[in-house]
Each structure stands twice: as structure tokens, then as C-alpha cells.
Amino acid sequence: MRKLVWSGLVLSGLLVGCASAPAKQDPAEPQVEQDVAASPDAESAAPSPGEEAKPAEALPILVRANPQPKDPINIEGARVDGNILTLNVSHGGGCAEHSYTLAWDGTFQQKSGAAPVANLVMIHDANGDRCKAMKFAELRYDLSTVSQTWAAQPGKDSGTVELALPGLSAPVSYSF
Numbered sequence: 001m002r003k004l005v006w007s008g009l010v011l012s013g014l015l016v017g018c019a020s021a022p023a024k025q026d027p028a029e030p031q032v033e034q035d036v037a038a039s040p041d042a043e044s045a046a047p048s049p050g051e052e053a054k055p056a057e058a059l060p061i062l063v064r065a066n067p068q069p070k071d072p073i074n075i076e077g078a079r080v081d082g083n084i085l086t087l088n089v090s091h092g093g094g095c096a097e098h099s100y101t102l103a104w105d106g107t108f109q110q111k112s113g114a115a116p117v118a119n120l121v122m123i124h125d126a127n128g129d130r131c132k133a134m135k136f137a138e139l140r141y142d143l144s145t146v147s148q149t150w151a152a153q154p155g156k157d158s159g160t161v162e163l164a165l166p167g168l169s170a171p172v173s174y175s176f
Helices: 144-151
Strands: 005-011 014-020 074-081 084-093 099-104 117-125 133-142 160-164 172-175
Touching: 074 172, 084 099, 084 117, 099 133, 144 160
Parallel strands: 117 160
Antiparallel strands: 005 014, 074 084, 084 133, 099 117, 160 172
16 A cells, blocks of 8 residues: 655645655555455355354345346355355446345245245346446345244244245255
8 A cells, every 4th residue: 555745835824735655665565456345245254164154144035025036137056054045146247336135025835745935036236237247246145034934833943945046947955
């Protein structure tokens, strides 16, 4: 990081001066420029290998009647680790900040002899971004809303629910 040095004069009550980089850089200071803003899904937010993900590190699932997708998004992969659903997604963009919401209508579809299914919807807002770069993101969502809704039913304190998302070839199993 460069430090600026201020030099100037006071003439008739006016301050006249300029800022410039010092001629010699401090040898203890690295000569690497860093980005000012860190990504919200940076590696520092991820748990260490072998450490279980905590719900506080993940986004909540939005429960709303009849959730609908907004802008195109590809779900490349999904996995469940404890109460955390991790989605790997891709989409076009690169000129605006994108937002992601995972929504669910709060119901389970029951199939005879099979685990109940929770149909989830990924809502991607590109904020009008029409750029063509391929962007990738790893998104983490807290599944405790699904398990709590299941447990609120009489006699259903634990179980397995299949999480279905449009674009995934098969549902992901969530046991709690």
C-alpha cells in the first residue's frame, strides 16, 4: 500500500500544497496491491476442513407463497453438510452486483413410499446486468427452516426430506 506525503506552504492565509508518493518505499511494506472490497463468499467465511458449517454463516431460506425465479441462473451442483445447503451457481454478468435468494413455499410434497419433497426456487436478481462474462458463486443457505417446519407436524421430530431445485438433475437429500 502506498503512503502519500503531504507538502505545502501557507501563503496569505491560503494553504497551497500537494500529495505525492515518497521516493523510497518502506522495505517492511509489501509491494502487493489489494482489492478494497472483499467478496461476501470469500474463503475466510468458509469453515476449516472437518469443521461443521454453522447456520450463522449461511443465508436464511425465504418462505413465501408461490416463489418464482427472476433472472437466468445455472445450478452447477448442490450438497448438504449438516444444516447447510451449498449451491454452486453460474450466470452471465460482470457489470453489476447480483443478489441471490433461495425461496420455498413452506410445503412438502408427499409421494407414497418416498421421502417428502421440498421444492426450492433460486431467485437471481442481475440488477439489469447485460454483460456477457461468465460469473460463478458458491452460495450457502441455512436449512433449519425446512427441518423446523417438518418437526412442527405431529409425530415428525426427525426425518429425511428431498430438496428439489429447477436445473438440478436429481434432488439432494437432507436428513435431520
